[in-house]
Amino acid sequence: MKKDNIVITGGAGFIGTNLAHRFIKNGNAVILVDNLSRAGSKKNLQWLNRTYHGRFKLEIMDLTNRCRLEEVLQSAACVYHLAAQVAVTKSLENPVMDFETNLTNTINILEILRKLDNPPFLLFTSTNKVYGNLHDIILEKSGQRYIPGDRNLEKHGVDEKFPLDFYSPYGCSKGAADQYVLDYSRTFGIPATVFRMSCIYGPHQFGTEDQGWVAHFLIKVLLNEPLTIFGDGCQVRDILYIDDLVDAMVLAYKYSKETAGRAFTIGGGPNLGLSLNEFVNKIQKYCDSFPQVVYEPWRLADQKYYVSNIQRFRSITGWFPKIETDEGIGRLFNWLQLNRELISSEYEKEKIA
Ligand SMILES: NC(=O)c1ccc[n+]([C@@H]2O[C@H](COP(=O)([O-])OP(=O)(O)OC[C@H]3O[C@@H](n4cnc5c(N)ncnc54)[C@H](O)[C@@H]3O)[C@@H](O)[C@H]2O)c1
Numbered sequence: 441m442k443k444d445n446i447v448i449t450g451g452a453g454f455i456g457t458n459l460a461h462r463f464i465k466n467g468n469a470v471i472l473v474d475n476l477s478r479a480g481s482k483k484n485l486q487w488l489n490r491t492y493h494g495r496f497k498l499e500i501m502d503l504t505n506r507c508r509l510e511e512v513l514q515s516a517a518c519v520y521h522l523a524a525q526v527a528v529t530k531s532l533e534n535p536v537m538d539f540e541t542n543l544t545n546t547i548n549i550l551e552i553l554r555k556l557d558n559p560p561f562l563l564f565t566s567t568n569k570v571y572g573n574l575h576d577i578i579l580e581k582s583g584q585r586y587i588p589g590d591r592n593l594e595k596h597g598v599d600e601k602f603p604l605d606f607y608s609p610y611g612c613s614k615g616a617a618d619q620y621v622l623d624y625s626r627t628f629g630i631p632a633t634v635f636r637m638s639c640i641y642g643p644h645q646f647g648t649e650d651q652g653w654v655a656h657f658l659i660k661v662l663l664n665e666p667l668t669i670f671g672d673g674c675q676v677r678d679i680l681y682i683d684d685l686v687d688a689m690v691l692a693y694k695y696s697k698e699t700a701g702r703a704f705t706i707g708g709g710p711n712l713g714l715s716l717n718e719f720v721n722k723i724q725k726y727c728d729s730f731p732q733v734v735y736e737p738w739r740l741a742d743q744k745y746y747v748s749n750i751q752r753f754r755s756i757t758g759w760f761p762k763i764e765t766d767e768g769i770g771r772l773f774n775w776l777q778l779n780r781e782l783i784s785s786e787y788e789k790e791k792i793a
Pocket of ligand 1: 449450451452453454455456473474475476477478481501502503504521522523524525526541545565566567568636637638639640641652
């Protein structure tokens with residue numbers, strides 16, 4: 441069997457759709473695997489079908505369909521494993537579902553790959569949540585944000601050497617899968633890489649209160665609804681525009697000899713860090729008046745400060761984020777405006793659910 445396909449699990453999700461867009465546009469053979477369970481995934485698929493009709497293969501299936509998954513993976517040169525339960529909140533409501541979706545499905549993929557003669561490259565999308573709530577970092581308040589007392593940390597961010605400290609069922613399921621991927625690479629020689637990603641944002645993101653806060657805030661602004669911030673809004677995140685992430689994902693495969701067996705913290709880095717309050721200030725230009733903000737108690741496992749140190753990946757591939765925050769937010773807001781009807785209908789469905 442020819443093994444030249446780029447397989448993307450979760451291919452109709454936010455990141456999957458953008459990654460598929462890049463590979464299909466470049467003429468690669470792409471297979472998308474998705475059960476269309478996430479809000480917006482059907483809409484993303486409709487868009488991919490309209491844009492690239494007949495130029496990619498689609499497997500609408502759950503990852504638990506192991507026989508079918510095995511057939512698909514046998515034809516792969518490269519696998520981007522993105523399909524997941526993506527929200528801490530949902531993992532608290534149903535930890536077993538979270539475990540099965542994130543960990544069992546990942547081990548099944550690893551087992552299928554282990555038995556292949558020449559296993560394809562695998563990229564697993566992990567999360568900054570594997571570092572826990574990072575409450576050991578001493579913080580000071582400066583204006584509308586927290587800054588670390590350790591100036592070196594402020595300058596460079598959290599790197600891969602930080603101790604793992606899984607917190608919340610989501611943190612555990614993603615963190616355990618992250619460790620299995622690295623161990624299958626070490627023990628069985630599967631060329632696999634882990635991206636520990638912070639906040640990614642951009643078109644095709646149907647952000648909700650549970651996950652995808654950048655898009656969620658902009659949707660609220662568009663619909664003229666108040667914003668809810670959990671905590672005091674001084675928490676800092678580094679945000680990364682999707683095109684920059686897609687560049688990194690393509691490079692991880694291109695440099696697979698160097699990236700295999702390693703984890704990388706991937707995000708906007710210190711230059712693209714901002715607090716939620718600062719974000720609200722930035723987006724007021726899209727509103728008629730200053731957006732109404734409601735402050736609620738902190739959520740479990742929330743980090744007060746998380747900025748990725750992106751040096752390890754940069755030193756191997758030369759990658760660095762190119763899209764400035766204002767530019768990226770503007771692009772996303774334009775996309776949301778153009779797709780206002782689509783966004784409102786998904787948003788209403790989510791509210792009812
Ligand atoms: N977006 C971010 O900011 C971010 C940050 C850190 C990590 N990640 C990780 O990146 C990956 C992609 O995130 P995203 O934002 O694109 O999420 P998303 O929810 O938009 O996409 C996930 C896709 O997986 C599909 N899916 C879920 N369970 C499935 C199953 N059992 N079988 C088949 N398909 C299934 C969903 O329908 C959806 O289309 C996830 O693994 C997530 O944990 C994302």
